[in-house]
Amino acid sequence: MKPITRLLRSRHGALLVLALVLAALPLVLPNAFYVDVAIRIALNAVVVIALNLLMGYTGQISLGHAGFYGLGAYASAALTTHFNWPPLLALAAGACATALLAWVLARPILRLKGHTLAMATLGLGIIISIVINNEQQFTGGPDGMAVPSFEVLGKAVTGETGWYAVAALMLLLMTWLALNLIDSPVGRALQAIHGSEIAARVAGVDTTRFKVRVFVLSAVVASIAGSVSAHYIGFITPGMAGFFHSIELVTMVVVGGMASVFGSILGAALLTVLPQLLQAFEGWEVVVFGVILMATMIFLPRGLVPSISLRLKGGRA
Amino acid sequence: MLAQFLQFLFSGLTVGSAYALAALGFTIIYNTSGVINFAQGEFIMLGGMLAALLSGAGVPLALAIVIAVVVTCAIGLVMEKVVIEPAQNAQVVTLIIITIGASLTIRGLVQIWLGKGTHSLAPFSGDTPLVLLGASLLPQSLWVLGVSLGLVAALAWFFGRTLLGKAMLATSHNRLAAQLVGINTRRVLLLSFGLAALLGAVGGILVAPITYTAYDAGIMLGLKGFVAAVLGGLGGGVGAVAGGLILGIAEAMTAGYISSSYKDAVPFVLILLILFFMPRGLFGAKSAERV
Amino acid sequence: MFQTALKQSIVLAAMAFASSLAVAADPIKIGSVLSVSGPAAFLGEPELKTLQLYVEKINAEGGVLGRKLELVHYDDGSDAAKANSFTKRLIESDKVDVLIGGTTTGATMAMAPLVDKASLPFISLAGAVVVIDPVKKWVFKTPHTDRMAAEKVFEDMKKRGISKVGLLSETSGFGASGRKETQAVAAKYGITLVADETYGPKDTDITAQLTRIKSVPGVQAVFVFGLGQGPAVVTKNYGQLGMTALPMYQSHGVASDEYLKLSGKAAEGVRLPTPALLIADALPGGDAQKAVVTGYDKTYKDKYKVDPSTFGGYALDALNLSVDAIKRAGGTDREKVRAALENTKGFVGTTGVFNMTAANHMGLDLSAFRMVEVKNGDWVQLK
Numbered sequence: 009m010k011p012i013t014r015l016l017r018s019r020h021g022a023l024l025v026l027a028l029v030l031a032a033l034p035l036v037l038p039n040a041f042y043v044d045v046a047i048r049i050a051l052n053a054v055v056v057i058a059l060n061l062l063m064g065y066t067g068q069i070s071l072g073h074a075g076f077y078g079l080g081a082y083a084s085a086a087l088t089t090h091f092n093w094p095p096l097l098a099l100a101a102g103a104c105a106t107a108l109l110a111w112v113l114a115r116p117i118l119r120l121k122g123h124t125l126a127m128a129t130l131g132l133g134i135i136i137s138i139v140i141n142n143e144q145q146f147t148g149g150p151d152g153m154a155v156p157s158f159e160v161l162g163k164a165v166t167g168e169t170g171w172y173a174v175a176a177l178m179l180l181l182m183t184w185l186a187l188n189l190i191d192s193p194v195g196r197a198l199q200a201i202h203g204s205e206i207a208a209r210v211a212g213v214d215t216t217r218f219k220v221r222v223f224v225l226s227a228v229v230a231s232i233a234g235s236v237s238a239h240y241i242g243f244i245t246p247g248m249a250g251f252f253h254s255i256e257l258v259t260m261v262v263v264g265g266m267a268s269v270f271g272s273i274l275g276a277a278l279l280t281v282l283p284q285l286l287q288a289f290e291g292w293e294v295v296v297f298g299v300i301l302m303a304t305m306i307f308l309p310r311g312l313v314p315s316i317s318l319r320l321k322g323g324r325a
Numbered sequence: 326m327l328a329q330f331l332q333f334l335f336s337g338l339t340v341g342s343a344y345a346l347a348a349l350g351f352t353i354i355y356n357t358s359g360v361i362n363f364a365q366g367e368f369i370m371l372g373g374m375l376a377a378l379l380s381g382a383g384v385p386l387a388l389a390i391v392i393a394v395v396v397t398c399a400i401g402l403v404m405e406k407v408v409i410e411p412a413q414n415a416q417v418v419t420l421i422i423i424t425i426g427a428s429l430t431i432r433g434l435v436q437i438w439l440g441k442g443t444h445s446l447a448p449f450s451g452d453t454p455l456v457l458l459g460a461s462l463l464p465q466s467l468w469v470l471g472v473s474l475g476l477v478a479a480l481a482w483f484f485g486r487t488l489l490g491k492a493m494l495a496t497s498h499n500r501l502a503a504q505l506v507g508i509n510t511r512r513v514l515l516l517s518f519g520l521a522a523l524l525g526a527v528g529g530i531l532v533a534p535i536t537y538t539a540y541d542a543g544i545m546l547g548l549k550g551f552v553a554a555v556l557g558g559l560g561g562g563v564g565a566v567a568g569g570l571i572l573g574i575a576e577a578m579t580a581g582y583i584s585s586s587y588k589d590a591v592p593f594v595l596i597l598l599i600l601f602f603m604p605r606g607l608f609g610a611k612s613a614e615r616v
Numbered sequence: 617m618f619q620t621a622l623k624q625s626i627v628l629a630a631m632a633f634a635s636s637l638a639v640a641a642d643p644i645k646i647g648s649v650l651s652v653s654g655p656a657a658f659l660g661e662p663e664l665k666t667l668q669l670y671v672e673k674i675n676a677e678g679g680v681l682g683r684k685l686e687l688v689h690y691d692d693g694s695d696a697a698k699a700n701s702f703t704k705r706l707i708e709s710d711k712v713d714v715l716i717g718g719t720t721t722g723a724t725m726a727m728a729p730l731v732d733k734a735s736l737p738f739i740s741l742a743g744a745v746v747v748i749d750p751v752k753k754w755v756f757k758t759p760h761t762d763r764m765a766a767e768k769v770f771e772d773m774k775k776r777g778i779s780k781v782g783l784l785s786e787t788s789g790f791g792a793s794g795r796k797e798t799q800a801v802a803a804k805y806g807i808t809l810v811a812d813e814t815y816g817p818k819d820t821d822i823t824a825q826l827t828r829i830k831s832v833p834g835v836q837a838v839f840v841f842g843l844g845q846g847p848a849v850v851t852k853n854y855g856q857l858g859m860t861a862l863p864m865y866q867s868h869g870v871a872s873d874e875y876l877k878l879s880g881k882a883a884e885g886v887r888l889p890t891p892a893l894l895i896a897d898a899l900p901g902g903d904a905q906k907a908v909v910t911g912y913d914k915t916y917k918d919k920y921k922v923d924p925s926t927f928g929g930y931a932l933d934a935l936n937l938s939v940d941a942i943k944r945a946g947g948t949d950r951e952k953v954r955a956a957l958e959n960t961k962g963f964v965g966t967t968g969v970f971n972m973t974a975a976n977h978m979g980l981d982l983s984a985f986r987m988v989e990v991k992n993g994d995w996v997q998l999k
Contacts (some may be wrong), residue, residue, distance in 0.1 A: 041708035044701060069418055116601040122417060123361050127555045128600050130548075131593035138590045141787060144796075151721045151744060151789040152696060154729075243726040245696040251548070255425060262422050283698060284705070287690050294433030294653055301426030302408055309415040329827055332857075336823040343820065433653075441657045443845040445878050452880070454856045461823075461856055535852075536820035537845050537878055541655065545818045580824035586787060586814045588824075 019187045022270065026183060030176040034169065043168040045281060050175035051237050053276035054182045056260045057269055058229035061186060063258070064266035065195065066222050067202035068118065069126045071254050072133025073230050078140055078249020079106045080231030081238035085155040086146045095158045099235040103228050110227035114220040130251070137249040152245035155238045171240050178236065179273070182229065186269045198222060202267075263304050265311030274313055328459025333581035334574065339466040339535060341573020342473045346528030347550020348557060348565035349476070350521040355559050356497035357517035360409065360420045364428035365525055366547015367435075371397040372526025373538035374435060377444035386447060394526045400431070401522025405515050428543070435540045446533035469531045476524065477562040493517060552592045556599055558606030567608060571595075643686035644679075644948055646671065646938065647712030649702045649727065650741075650931075651719035654694025655788075655817065658844055660719045662928035663741055664689060667716065669919055670935055680939050681947065688712055692723055699723035700730065707734045713948040716934045718742050721789050728755050737941075737954045739934040741927070743869075744793040748977040756957055756977040758933040758967055760868060760891070760985060762790070762841070763797040768889035768985045769839060769865045770805035772998070778836045778863065782811035782829035784822075784850060786842035790869055791817075794841035810835050817846050823853045830859055838862060843869035848878035855882025863887070868985070871926050876993060887998070889985035893929045893966045895995050909966050926967075933965035 030050075037043050055077060062068050083102025087093040093101070117128045140147050147153060157164045165171055189195050200208040201215050209215050238244045247253065256279065264275020282300070286293040308315040347369055354362045375393035380386050404427055412423055449468050454461040484490040495503040496513045504510050529538065536542070549572065557568030572592050580588040599606065648667060651660035671687045679685060688710045690702035699718065706712045707730060714737050718724030721744040728747075731738040731754045738755050740747050745761035773781065781802075785795035791814070802809055811832045813825040829838060838859075840847050847870045854864060864886045866875075871890035876883055892899060896909040912932055916924035937960060938953075945952035960979060963970040968984020987998045 039708040041705045044704045044708075048701065063418065069421075120600055120604055123355070123559070124555060124600055124604060124606075126361065126421070127552065128597055131552070131597045134593050135590050135597075138587065138593075142586045144792060149789070149792040150787065151746070151793055152725060154725065241697055241700050241726065242729050243696060243700065243722075245722045245726070247695055247722075248697065258418070259422055259425070262418055266416075266418070283693070284701075287702075290691075291437055291652070292433065293691065293693075294436065295430050296433075298426045298429030298431075298433055301429065302423050305415070305419050305423045305426065306408065306412045309412060309419050329831060332827045333824050336821050340821045436653065436657070441661055442874060443658075443848070443878060452855075454858075456858075461858065463856055532820065537848060539845060542818070546820075577821070577824050581828060585825045585828075589787075589816050 019191060023180070023184055023187065026270075026273075027180055030180065034172055040168045043172050045284065047168065047171050047175045047240065048237075049277045049280045050172075050179040051233050051240070052257075052260065052280050053273045054178050055230045055233045055257060056264065056272040056276045057182050057186050058226040059257055060261045060264075060266065060269065060272045061189065061198070062222050062226040063261050064268065065190065065202060066198045066219060068219060068223070069122075069258075070129040070223075070226075071126050071251075071258060072129035072131070072136075073226065073257050074251075074253035075133035075136035075249050076106050076110065076227040076230040077234035077237075077253070077257075078136060078244075078246070079109070080234030081155075081244045081248055082140055082147055083231070084235035084238050085153055085244055088156045089153065090146065095156070095239060096160060099232060102235050103231045106231035107224055107228050110224045111220065114223045115216065118216065118219045118223060130254070133249065133254050134251055137246050137251070140249050141246040147246070150246055152243055154243050155241070157242075158236075158239035165239070174236065175240075178233070183269055183273070190269070194218070199267075259301065262311055263301070265313035265315070268311065268313045271311050271313030275311070278312075329581070331458055331460035333577045335460055335462045335466065336581075337574030337577030338470060338570065339463070339573070340576060341570035342466070342469040343528060343532040343536070343546060343569070344549050344553040344572050345473050345566040345569025346469075346476070346524060346531070347546050348553035348569045349473075349480070349562060350525045350528070351551055351554035352557070352559055352562070352565045353517050353524070354521045355554070357493055358409070358514050359417070360424065361417075361551070362518075362521065363421060363424040363547065363551075364404065364431060365521060365550060366543030366545075367428045367431040368397055368401060368522045368525030368543075369529035369546050369550075370435070370538060370540065370543030371400060371431070372529030373446065373533035373542060374439055374444065374529075374540065375526075376530045377446045377533055377538055378439060380446060381444065386449075390530055393530060394523060397526035397529075398519050398523045401518045401525075402515060404522075405518035409518070410511065410514070428547070432540055432543065439540065441540055443537050443539040444533075445537050446530065448534040463535060465531075465534045469535070472527065472531055473566060476527070477566055480562050489516070549592055552596050555606055556596055558608040560606070560608050564606065564608030568606070571607075641683045643684045644681075644714075644942065645686050645688055645710060645712040646935070647703075647706035647710060647715045647717075648687065648689040649692050649699050649706065649715075649717040649723065650689060651694040651699075651723065652691040654692075656694040656720050659741075659927045660691070660694075662925045663717075663719060663931035664691075665920060666916065666924070666928035666931045667935055669916065670932060673915070674939065680942055685939075689717075692719075694720065694723075696720070696722040696726040700726040703727045703730045707731075707736060712736070713950070714938045714942070714953065715739070716741070716931065716938065718747075721747060721793060724755075724757075728752055731755065735950050735954075737938070737950060737957060739937060739957075741930045741934060743790055745797060746793070751975055751977055754954060756937075756972070758930045758937065758965065758970075758978070760889075760967065760980055761797070761978065762794040762867070763801060764980070764982060764985060765841075765867045765889050766794065766798040766801050766839075767805075768982055768987060769867075769887075770801065770807050771982070772887060772987050773807060773837060773865070774805050776863070779806055779808060780810045780834050780836045781807050782813070782832060782835045782838045783809050784811075784813045784815065784825060784829065784838060784840045784842075786817050786846050787814050788817045788843060788846075790843045790867075791841050791846075794867055794869075798839065798841065815842070815846060815850065817842070817844065819846060819849060821853065822846075822850050823857060826850070826853055826857055826859065830857065830862075835862070837865060839865045839867075841867045841869070843867075845878065848875055851875075851879035851882045851886065855880075860885065868926070871988075873923055876990065876995075881993075883990045883993075885990060887987060887989045890988050890995070891926050891929060891967045891984065892986055893924065893926050895986065895988060895997055898995070898997060904964055904969055905966070908964050912966050929966035933967050933970070936965060937963060937970065 080102040087098035260275040265271025379389035553568035557564030692699040718740040721742040724740040724742040740757040745763045785791040866888040892905040941956035945956040960972040968980040970979035972979035
């Protein structure tokens with residue numbers, strides 16, 4: 009096989025292509041609004057890739073991940089606003105707090121399966137959003153709160169180009185991390201757990217430890233993405249931690265393709281752009297969105313990227 | 326003191342019966358197909374909305390109710406045929422997304438065709454509250470409670486004594502075996518959706534006089550009904566009703582004695598605790614996982 | 617066949633000529649981000665319908681300064697993050713001249729930093745006082761603030777000798793902000809809040825909270841701060857618990873006939889502050905706002921066959937204020953329009969009479985609120 013083909017087929021090749029696309033994108037986008045959409049896609053994709061590690065590879069459902077996202081966002085906002093912490097420190101604190109919460113709850117939650125797991129994660133996410141909604145002195149309550157700008161070593165990140173660089177870097181980093189994880193013994197253990205937890209245990213895999221670690225990892229990534237998004241948008245509301253946002257994230261995972269890192273990026277892109285496109289359907293946006301969801305899941309049950317790549321390889325979806 | 330406690334209890338029973346009816350719908354569909362139907366809340370909303378609008382347009386109440394129930398049931402059947410059946414062998418998460426898509430579509434269509442306003446339905450036997458030991462209870466609450474219990478009894482008879490009901494039970498225990506003995510499992514699935522839609526619609530109509538109805542009435546009710554169903558173990562009617570009532574009473578007691586701002590967190594804290602210590606729910610069957 | 621081709625080319629030529637006439641001058645672009653779907657939809661929908669109706673009407677009457685108005689609107693689905701994104705779209709892609717919107721306070725606050733950066737005049741349709749206090753250079757608003765509602769209610773309570781009040785507020789943005797403002801101004805009117813309960817916007821039964829308020833010794837009245845169906849459920853439960861002897865005050869969030877329809881008999885005796893639109897027909901002939909509100913009432917009813925709501929009125933005022941400012945500024949130069957808005961004096965709208973200054977970007981005072989009471993199932997203005 010020619011070296012260039014080998015490079016493109018490998019995991020490094022995919023990463024290279026992604027880096028090139030991300031670098032070239034700002035040059036073709038017409039104005040700052042499009043760059044704004046691209047930034048949001050990138051930040052969403054970071055969370056979706058992490059969630060996919062949990063859902064697609066390890067086979068655990070989480071209907072509450074927006075809760076972790078919201079925790080990160082509000083930690084950043086509250087600590088920088090009320091206590092004047094530097095943004096990076098607040099972000100780290102948010103991530104640590106989320107890691108702690110996820111770690112403590114992971115064991116009891118991950119003992120559950122199927123719909124009971126869905127229910128437990130759903131409940132967790134909603135409890136977090138209710139607490140955020142009620143503790144008004146710290147969180148500004150249901151009307152939300154403003155978030156100061158993101159400053160690193162005295163220099164603030166402003167403007168769409170600056171933030172685009174941050175978001176693109178985060179996406180590259182997360183993609184690299186995920187691809188490496190999947191190809192490692194850890195990744196194989198996770199897929200074994202997905203295939204059959206009992207068989208994996210019989211084969212000597214410490215399933216609980218792996219499940220807990222993936223859960224905590226995905227929670228921490230969500231928290232960091234939440235913190236960064238909070239600084240970027242400049243204003244957050246409890247809705248970020250709510251049930252609908254959790255469902256949106258799960259939808260991005262499933263539509264893009266479970267157990268597919270690039271599927272996650274595609275899913276995030278599609279579902280971030282869709283509301284913008286649907287504005288043309290005045291009044292019918294919700295209906296069209298619902299129909300698209302159903303149609304995608306019925307005709308491409310494995311999600312877009314896996315189904316398309318199967319087609320390309322000559323198989324049936 | 327007693328009057329206050331009773332008031333909270335009645336409030337809990339009223340709300341709880343609404344949750345119980347929602348939970349019944351979830352349980353039936355889950356049992357026959359393993360699908361968690363996120364559109365169950367919309368069936369409840371449809372029943373209430375259609376009845377309220379028809380009755381507001383002058384149709385006599387009884388007729389409005391019948392039409393609303395029939396139409397919602399039909400929508401449930403259509404949903405199963407068009408959306409669930411083609412996706413039969415998909416993963417749990419895929420089916421969840423499909424039902425979420427269905428619930429968005431139904432809600433969106435109602436938003437467009439029936440409007441975004443709030444509507445009320447006339448109470449079945451008047452508005453005058455009954456006063457018992459210092460606490461007041463709306464006659465409509467008795468209707469909700471009574472009909473719920475009646476429905477549970479009817480369902481028990483249906484599943485236990487009729488051939489069709491037993492066929493549905495058989496399908497829920499083991500679909501392959503049911504097919505082998507000649508049961509048309511596809512029709513059973515279709516019927517289970519119709520039945521769940523019917524139950525949802527009846528629930529929506531019963532509580533509409535107390536709670537009002539709007540295009541988004543289904544969201545919270547559906548969510549809490551789901552919690553109640555899991556609480557009850559997603560097993561049988563008794564579990565669903567018990568789950569709903571317990572949930573309602575817990576909420577009311579929290580609002581009454583502890584804090585009203587955290588009342589909405591109660592169902593979810595409760596479910597987390599129950600699932601941590603009793604993963605099968607309160608009344609769930611103990612089953613072994615087969616390899 | 618030749619004749620068909622000839623006919624077609626004549627039609628085409630005519631169309632081209634007509635369209636070239638229409639594109640004589642650039643349209644004035646009015647951007648808007650409203651919550652037409654989601655939990656705040658019952659606020660956003662009348663706002664959008666009003667804007668669409670009146671943009672059409674103004675264009676039919678010749679436009680503004682010889683230019684047509686063009687409405688570019690997006691639905692944020694009651695999500696503040698989306699409101700932020702759509703505002704960027706309006707500023708960068710659609711290049712609008714004026715921004716009207718932000719149905720909810722959350723959406724408005726998410727949009728405000730962007731209009732400041734882009735130097736774009738923005739008229740918000742949200743209720744909380746935080747929108748204009750502290751004053752933001754480019755942000756204005758038309759609805760009364762929640763603080764004003766609390767003050768108007770407390771004024772009336774003081775007249776009746778009420779000093780111990782139980783507060784029941786909604787956990788939504790409107791209710792939470794209203795609760796904060798109510799707590800802040802209570803002392804000024806000699807009012808003590810002896811109870812502070814909350815309920816959720818979609819709650820189906822609020823008897824528990826009312827029972828708690830009922831049992832507080834010495835409570836003289838209940839003040840409910842909410843929007844939509846929640847307050848109607850509260851009112852119904854009020855009747856069920858036999859509490860109607862205790863005076864109930866509501867906020868302007870329920871200044872609508874829908875509230876009366878839903879609450880039924882239990883609403884008898886309820887008092888609340890409302891913009892004049894609600895009692896348009898009952899206003900005396902000499903009232904400054906009579907012409908404007910009855911005009912809106914009729915125009916909206918003719919087109920949509922339903923009564924207009926006070927929320928739609930906020931949007932109408934925002935549109936008319938913008939048009940008035942553009943006329944006075946002689947064009948769409950942003951700083952000139954902003955300055956003109958700031959200098960609005962004596963502008964009669966549906967919400968009240970606006971007098972803006974550099975320090976006051978809302979321009980209404982307590983007289984813009986009318987105190988009404990429900991008598992025999994209808995609104996009666998109190999003197």
